[in-house]
Amino acid sequence: MHETVSLGRIAGVRVAANWSLLIIAALIAETLAVSVLPATAAGRPAAEYWVASVAAAVAFLAGVLAHELAHAIVARRCGIRVDSITLWMLGGVTRLDGDPPTPRDDLRVAVAGPAASAGIGLVCLLLAVGLRGMAPVVLVAALQWLGAINVLLALFNLLPGAPLDGGRLLRAVIWQRTGDRARAAVHAARAGRVVGFGLVSLGVVEVAVTADVGGIWLMLVGWFLLVTARAEERHAGLRNLLVGVQVRDVMTSDPLCGPDWLSVQAFLDSVVRTARFTAFPLRGVDGRPSGLVTLHDLARVAPARRVEVRVGTVGTPLAAVPTAGPDEPLIDVIDRLGVDSQARPVLVVADDQLVGILTSGDISAAVQKAALADPVRSGPGGSAELSLPETVIRRS
Ligand SMILES: [Zn+2]
Numbered sequence: 001m002h003e004t005v006s007l008g009r010i011a012g013v014r015v016a017a018n019w020s021l022l023i024i025a026a027l028i029a030e031t032l033a034v035s036v037l038p039a040t041a042a043g044r045p046a047a048e049y050w051v052a053s054v055a056a057a058v059a060f061l062a063g064v065l066a067h068e069l070a071h072a073i074v075a076r077r078c079g080i081r082v083d084s085i086t087l088w089m090l091g092g093v094t095r096l097d098g099d100p101p102t103p104r105d106d107l108r109v110a111v112a113g114p115a116a117s118a119g120i121g122l123v124c125l126l127l128a129v130g131l132r133g134m135a136p137v138v139l140v141a142a143l144q145w146l147g148a149i150n151v152l153l154a155l156f157n158l159l160p161g162a163p164l165d166g167g168r169l170l171r172a173v174i175w176q177r178t179g180d181r182a183r184a185a186v187h188a189a190r191a192g193r194v195v196g197f198g199l200v201s202l203g204v205v206e207v208a209v210t211a212d213v214g215g216i217w218l219m220l221v222g223w224f225l226l227v228t229a230r231a232e233e234r235h236a237g238l239r240n241l242l243v244g245v246q247v248r249d250v251m252t253s254d255p256l257c258g259p260d261w262l263s264v265q266a267f268l269d270s271v272v273r274t275a276r277f278t279a280f281p282l283r284g285v286d287g288r289p290s291g292l293v294t295l296h297d298l299a300r301v302a303p304a305r306r307v308e309v310r311v312g313t314v315g316t317p318l319a320a321v322p323t324a325g326p327d328e329p330l331i332d333v334i335d336r337l338g339v340d341s342q343a344r345p346v347l348v349v350a351d352d353q354l355v356g357i358l359t360s361g362d363i364s365a366a367v368q369k370a371a372l373a374d375p376v377r378s379g380p381g382g383s384a385e386l387s388l389p390e391t392v393i394r395r396s
Helices: 021-040 046-077 103-131 137-157 165-178 181-210 214-241 264-272 295-299 330-341 360-373
Strands: 004-010 013-018 081-088 091-097 279-283 289-294 346-350 353-358
Touching: 004 081, 013 046, 021 046, 021 137, 046 081, 046 091, 046 103, 046 137, 103 137, 103 165, 165 181, 181 214, 214 330, 214 360, 264 295, 279 353, 289 295, 289 346, 330 360
Parallel strands: 013 081
Antiparallel strands: 004 013, 081 091, 279 289, 346 353
């Protein structure tokens, strides 16, 4: 989800919108102006329909934002830092920096969004009823639509499968019953795959039977749920396996570390030649870690220039290298690095000193060992394929 524009802060939460939001806004306005409003409030000029439709589309998106803000505000009350809210084509995503501490909090955060949507929906419906005969018919029709769509939004989000709010609710309930959050998350994600599959199937049937393009939308939403639920299931499985594993348990201690003031040629001769690694931490004259250089970086220097170029200038400076503390839970580091980590090693630093290096191979090995030690917790579906998970949506 790139190409977002910031909408500033609301109630202290960073809010951004993806450009794809424009597509949904245009689609909603068009549907309202061309079919919904003329059907419920017939015989008005087209301009009137369009003004009401654009206003209703904007109000709908404001309702989606209110839904996400409700999640964010309740999460903050539970002591969780809220990273941001992003609105996009298929709704909103609230990113939380951490998990609700108890099943009760998990439930409260999950319920807040649908409760806000249902509340907004009911207010709009009541207004529509109250204003009938007093306000312009197009306004009443628009309020009626807004009311219905918000109630629908609440109900849809309560479908019991992650990443939908209903899935979070399911997770909270299973967590409360079993006391095992990680397993509860795995179950909720599996339910999400079922819900996603169900929606895709419904969409296919709708397109086949009614030839209505609305079915394509359903398929799209279902597909998104399927993919997200699958990623969540993997992540929950990983979290389950890595309970209690710290970076120091997995890292390679006292890695081969080269001086950053050497020339590339001297570095190749004295450090690289006898090593079997592809990446080397660098240290400055003060002994502190200063960055990382890979064989790939070194290969970019023309042989003729190897004696004059310093290795420190071709590597990646420390500020741009991912780092971790030795006592950090491994799963937190994996979460933090997320999708953009690829195969870059993580330098493990404590008190300004390099104490280890963590590669994707180290992580992969740790996961596989944990799975071997506890096949029950890893569950079906295994975890051998896990190196770095694609945490596209983290704990939304
Ligand atoms: Zn929600």
